[in-house]
Structure formats: structure tokens, C-alpha cells
Amino acid sequence: MNRWQPVNEKFGTYGSAWWPDIWRDMPLAVEMGVKYFNIGSVINGYTSDPQPWNFDDAHQKIGYLLDHDITPIVGLDVWPTDDEKKDVEHSQYAFDGKMAAFIKEFSGKGIIWKGFNEANGSDGVPNWFGHDIRFEDDSLKQWADYNARMNSLIKKYDPGAIFLTPEFYNTIGYNDNDHSGHVWSKALAAGIQDHGDALSMHPYADGNGDGTPEDVYRAMQPDKRIKLPMVTTEFGFVSDRFGEDGQAKFNLREFFLLDLLGQPIISQYKIFGNDPTSDDASAMVQGDRKKPVYKLFDQVIMHDLKGFTLLERVDTDSDNDYVLRYVGATGDKLVYWTVDDEHNINYLNEPMDMTDTPQVTSLLAANQLSRSAVLHSPKATIIENSRRLNMALRSMPKLLARYGVNISALRFDFVTDAANLDDRSFYLWLHSQLPKLVDNLNQTAELLNNLNWFGASDKPMVMITEPVPAGLLLKRSKWNAWWSNVGDNLINIQNIMKQHQLVE
Numbered sequence: 001m002n003r004w005q006p007v008n009e010k011f012g013t014y015g016s017a018w019w020p021d022i023w024r025d026m027p028l029a030v031e032m033g034v035k036y037f038n039i040g041s042v043i044n045g046y047t048s049d050p051q052p053w054n055f056d057d058a059h060q061k062i063g064y065l066l067d068h069d070i071t072p073i074v075g076l077d078v079w080p081t082d083d084e085k086k087d088v089e090h091s092q093y094a095f096d097g098k099m100a101a102f103i104k105e106f107s108g109k110g111i112i113w114k115g116f117n118e119a120n121g122s123d124g125v126p127n128w129f130g131h132d133i134r135f136e137d138d139s140l141k142q143w144a145d146y147n148a149r150m151n152s153l154i155k156k157y158d159p160g161a162i163f164l165t166p167e168f169y170n171t172i173g174y175n176d177n178d179h180s181g182h183v184w185s186k187a188l189a190a191g192i193q194d195h196g197d198a199l200s201m202h203p204y205a206d207g208n209g210d211g212t213p214e215d216v217y218r219a220m221q222p223d224k225r226i227k228l229p230m231v232t233t234e235f236g237f238v239s240d241r242f243g244e245d246g247q248a249k250f251n252l253r254e255f256f257l258l259d260l261l262g263q264p265i266i267s268q269y270k271i272f273g274n275d276p277t278s279d280d281a282s283a284m285v286q287g288d289r290k291k292p293v294y295k296l297f298d299q300v301i302m303h304d305l306k307g308f309t310l311l312e313r314v315d316t317d318s319d320n321d322y323v324l325r326y327v328g329a330t331g332d333k334l335v336y337w338t339v340d341d342e343h344n345i346n347y348l349n350e351p352m353d354m355t356d357t358p359q360v361t362s363l364l365a366a367n368q369l370s371r372s373a374v375l376h377s378p379k380a381t382i383i384e385n386s387r388r389l390n391m392a393l394r395s396m397p398k399l400l401a402r403y404g405v406n407i408s409a410l411r412f413d414f415v416t417d418a419a420n421l422d423d424r425s426f427y428l429w430l431h432s433q434l435p436k437l438v439d440n441l442n443q444t445a446e447l448l449n450n451l452n453w454f455g456a457s458d459k460p461m462v463m464i465t466e467p468v469p470a471g472l473l474l475k476r477s478k479w480n481a482w483w484s485n486v487g488d489n490l491i492n493i494q495n496i497m498k499q500h501q502l503v504e
Contacts, residue, residue, distance in 0.1 A: 001162065001198060001229060001264035004425035007326065008306045010259065011297070012036025012073070012267030013284070014234060017061050025272045026061070028285055030068045032294070033302050037070045038233050038267050040117065041077035043102055053098055055105050066109060073112045073164070073233060073267065076102075076150045091129065092146050100153050107158040112265075114200050114233060115147045115166030120183040133183060140183065144190040151195035164200035165192055167233055185225075193228045198265075202234040205254065213254035214339055220261055231265035232258050238281035239291065247281075248292035249337075249357040252300060256324060256335055256358060259310050268297070296357075300335075304360045308333060309428055314347055321354055323347060325363075327428070332363040378496045379419075379426040385496075386415040389444070389489040410444055412437075444490055 013032070015025025017039045029037050042058040065072045078095045103113070119128040133139040147166050154163045168184055193199055203220060205211035220230070235254055239247040251268060258266045273280025274287055284294035308328035316323055323345075324335045334347070338354035345352050350363060390412040397407050415437065418429050430437070 001231070002421065002425055003229070003262045003264045004309055004421065004428045005264065006305075006307045006309050006328070007259060008033070008302050008308075009035045010264060010266045011255070011301050012038060012071075012233075012265060014038040014040070014267060014270040015272065016040040017042045017058070021272055021274070022061065025270075026064055028271050029065075029070060032271075032298060035071060036073055036112070036265055036267050037065050038073040038114075038269075039065070039075075041075040043098070053101055055102065058102070058106070062106060062109070062111065071110060071112055073114055073265075074106075075114050075117050077117050078146075092142060093149075096149060096153070099150060100157060103153055103157045107161075110161075111158070112162045112164065113150070113154050113158070114164035115150055115196070116143060117167050118169040118202060119143045119166050120169055120187075137186065140186050141190055144187060144192050147192060148195040162197045163195075164198050164231060164233065165196035165228070167200040167202050169202050169204070188225050193226070196228060198229045198231045199226065200233045201230055202269075203232060203254075203258070204235065205237070205250070212339070213250055213257050216254055217257040217261065229264065230261070231263055231267075233265070233267045234269040235266070236269045236282045239286075239293075240277050240281040244292045248296045251293050252296050252358050253322075253337060255297075255301070256322070260313055260324060300358065300360060305333065305335070309424075311428060311431060316345060316347070321345060322358075323352070334361050334363060335359070336361075378430075379421075379423050381496045382430065382493055383416055383419050383426075385489040385492045386412040389486060389493070390416065392486045392489070393444070407447060410440055410447070412440060441490060441493060444486065 012034050013029050013036075015022055015029070015037065018041070019025070022039075026037065039061060042061060043053070043055065062072050062074065076099055078092065078099075116128070120133055127133075128139050128143050131139040133143055143166065151163050154161055168187070201220075203216045205213060205216045216235075235251075235258070237247045237250040237254075242250060255266055255268070268284070269282050271283065272285045273283030275281075276286055280286070284291055284297065290298075305326055305328075307330075308326040311325045311327045311332075314323040314325055314334070318338075318340065320340045321338045322336060326333045326335060334350065334352070335358050336352050336354060337356055337358045339356065340354070342353070342355050345354055348363065350361065352359075352361065393407055393410050393412075414433070415430075418426055421429055
């Protein structure tokens with residue numbers, strides 16, 4: 001999962017494998033060109049099913065998506081019978097054999113697996129074996145244990161596959177403001193993110209009333225408890241509450257804000273429905289009619305911004321104005337909207353009429369980032385010099401600490417950790433990390449300026465220009481080599497950043 005991939009390659013939608021309209025859902029997703037399709041649970045979870053298990057239906061549905069270059073997101077939900085609900089502890093383990101067989105059957109196909117769907121309940125309906133884990137600690141622990149076992153099965157039978165932790169419903173409340181928030185905190189304490197590759201969320205803004213996309217954005221700001229990346233496997237607004245035009249603009253705004261939060265998968269709920277007053281009001285297509293939400297996503301995400309990646313949120317005079325800068329091979333574009341009354345603003349001599357519906361405009365040529373900078377990344381040079389710089393700094397902390405100089409904070413491994421990104425993604429990642437990188441480079445430069453000395457065990461620090469004292473801890477030649485090595489790598493990084501217009 002790569003947060004720096006083009007925005008159209010993050011977009012997904014939903015259709016349940018068990019809905020009668022699934023064969024209407026999937027072709028519509030293919031037509032739209034989405035990257036991901038959340039198909040929910042593809043197999044029936046009852047332990048009473050006879051063996052050997054038949055996965056023919058799952059092969060047809062998953063195979064259709066894979067044949068059309070759509071990545072299936074497949075749930076490992078279990079649906080107990082009433083009798084099985086009576087013995088939760090025993091029954092949940094009884095599903096393991098069937099899940100293991102299912103995972104082995106589809107191993108190596110590039111499926112993204114996900115845990116139990118909305119076990120914290122939706123609209124007050126208990127989802128964990130008929131129990132409401134919003135109030136039951138034992139049930140929540142069983143849920144976390146089940147997640148750990150599913151992750152173990154995937155790592156064993158489909159190594160390399162991505163596993164998303166069980167999905168949280170109404171995650172706008174994950175900051176402890178409501179029952180869903182309390183479950184979120186308890187789940188983290190129970191180790192829910194110790195067994196998975198990303199946290200799967202369902203950030204429905206209307207969970208606490210008539211919420212807005214911006215409410216979601218404020219609620220889901222970085223939390224120090226979170227160790228895994230976040231993805232969204234369901235989000236959206238309903239047209240019977242907000243109107244079809246309201247649904248369209250709210251859905252698009254939330255998509256962009258989840259992109260701003262760095263999420264690599266953003267999957268909307270849902271693609272198709274028939275009843276405009278039920279759960280189907282979430283759909284992008286109603287019967288034979290493509291709703292405004294479909295048309296807006298198709299135009300903006302799948303066409304206007306195809307191949308474009310979010311670079312930054314542009315500073316404006318108001319926190320209620322949102323201006324996002326996207327970069328692509330053909331130039332830079334701005335996406336902008338406001339939650340205030342309509343008004344005009346100007347950015348880099350680019351006039352923008354701010355409304356509550358996101359709009360897209362191309363930046364003037366004079367304001368574009370260099371195409372060569374974006375497409376020909378400085379990755380190799382910066383990675384190698386950061387690696388050498390990190391090694392050099394790690395070789396001297398004990399010696400320098402004797403003289404009260406602490407360099408433990410000067411680390412550049414956060415740069416080398418990004419070596420697995422492709423060149424284009426690395427450039428965009430580097431742009432987001434500039435404040436941290438520049439600060440570390442400046443601290444290193446200041447260190448070199450202040451450490452123009454030799455130290456001895458029996459004398460205070462002396463300048464390098466003075467005679468070398470007896471009992472010198474570090475030979476002049478070795479010190480000079482270290483000092484020069486750090487300086488050379490520092491200068492190399494600074495020069496390549498200037499060449500690629502990352503700094504002035």
C-alpha cells in the first residue's frame with residue numbers, strides 16, 4: 001500500500017457477494033475503472049456446513065474482479081447460528097478450519113483480506129456473535145483474538161498478502177466521544193493493531209448526527225496510539241438525508257480529506273441500489289440512473305485527476321478553505337472548496353471561486369513544479385548519502401557524549417526506510433518530510449561548526465587549530481576523516497535538494 005500513488009488508484013467501492021445485485025455491482029465497478037472492490041464476506045461462515053467446502057461461487061466472483069484488474073477486498077466474517085451464539089468461545093474457533101481452507105484456495109492471487117466487519121455494531125445492532133462489544137469487554141477480547149488468528153492464517157497460507165484489521169463502524173467517534181470511541185480505545189489496548197498490516201475504518205460522518213466530511217477530518221487527526229496506516233473500506237453519505245447533490249459534494253470532500261490524511265485505500269459505500277429510501281440511498285447508481293455522486297467521482301477522480309498525486313494542502317487565510325495541490329506528469333492542479341459562504345481567494349495569482357463543491361483547476365505554467373524533478377527523482381543520491389550520514393553519526397555518539405554533546409536525535413534512517421518507494425513516490429514523500437529533513441540537516445551542520453575541536457581525557461575541549469594534546473582519544477586523521485565524511489554527505493544532500501527545487 002502506497003499513500004503516494006495517484007488518487008484514482010486509491011478509489012474503491014462496495015458490493016456484497018451475497019446481495020442479489022452483485023452481478024450488477026461488479027460490472028458497474030469495472031465500467032467506472034475503480035482500483036478496489038470491497039466484496040465483503042464471500043463464503044458462508046456456518047460451522048455446520050458439510051466438508052469438503054465448495055468455493056465455486058467465490059471463484060466466479062473473485063475471478064471476475066481479478067480478470068478486470070480490480071483488487072478484491074475480501075472479508076473473513078463469520079455468521080453463527082443461534083445455537084452457535086450460545087457458545088461464543090467454542091464457536092469462533094470452529095470457523096478456523098474453514099477460513100484456513102478458504103485462504104489456501106485463493107493464495108497468491110493478490111487479494112486484500114480483512115477482518116470481521118463492524119463488530120462494534122452498526123446503528124445499535126450487535127455484530128459479534130449477537131453480543132454488543134461496546135459494553136462487553138470479554139466479547140471485545142474474543143474479537144481481538146479472532147483477528148490475531150486470522151492474521152496468523154493469512155501469513156501462513158498467503159504470505160505477502162495484506163490483512164486489514166477488523167473494521168470499526170462510525171469512526172468519527174474514535175476519539176472517545178461515544179460508545180464507538182470507547183470500543184476503539186479498548187480494542188487498541190487489546191492489541192488489535194498488533195496483528196495486521198493496516199487499520200480498516202468506516203468513518204461515517206453522520207454517526208453523531210448530521211456530521212460533515214470536515215468533522216471526520218478533524219476527528220481522525222494523527223493519534224500517538226496508532227502504529228499502523230489507516231485505510232477506509234466504507235464511507236459515504238445518503239441521498240435521502242442530504243439530497244443527491246449534497247451526497248455528491250459531501251462524498252467527494254470526504255474522499256479528498258481521507259487522501260489528505262494519507263490513506264492508500266479509500267473505498268466508497270456503495271456502487272448500486274434500487275430503493276432510494278433505504279440503505280440503497282448510499283448508492284452511486286440508482287436503478288438504471290447514474291446519480292450526481294457517480295458523475296462527480298467519475299469526472300473528478302477518474303478523469304480530471306487521473307494519474308495525479310496529492311502533494312500538499314496549501315496555506316490560506318482561513319481554516320475553512322481547503323486548497324489541495326496535486327502533481328502529475330502533465331502539470332499541477334488545485335482542488336478547492338470551502339465550508340464558509342461562497343467567496344473568492346487568490347493563490348499564486350490563481351483566482352478561485354470558493355464554493356462547497358470541490359472544483360479542479362490547472363496551475364499556471366509559472367507555478368508548476370519542474371516536470372523533470374517529479375519524474376526523475378533524486379531518490380538514489382539522497383538515500384545513499386543519508387545512509388552514509390546515518391552510519392557516520394552512529395559511530396561517534398559515545399565519544400561525543402563524554403563532552404556533553406548528544407547526537408542521538410540526529411538520525412536519517414527515516415529517509416532510508418523509504419527506499420522501497422518507487423522514484424516518483426519517493427519524491428512526493430520527500431516533499432512531505434522536508435521540514436524534518438531540513439531540520440536534521442541544519443542541526444548536523446551546526447554540529448560540525450561547533451565540533452571543530454579535539455578532546456582529551458585529562459583536558460577540556462581544545463580547538464583543532466591548537467596542538468594535539470597528549471592522551472588524545474581520537475587521532476587527528478580519524479577525526480578529520482569523520483568530520484569530512486559527515487560534511488560531504490551533508491553537502492551532497494543539500495545540493496541534490498536544490499537541484500530538484502525542494503529547497504531554495
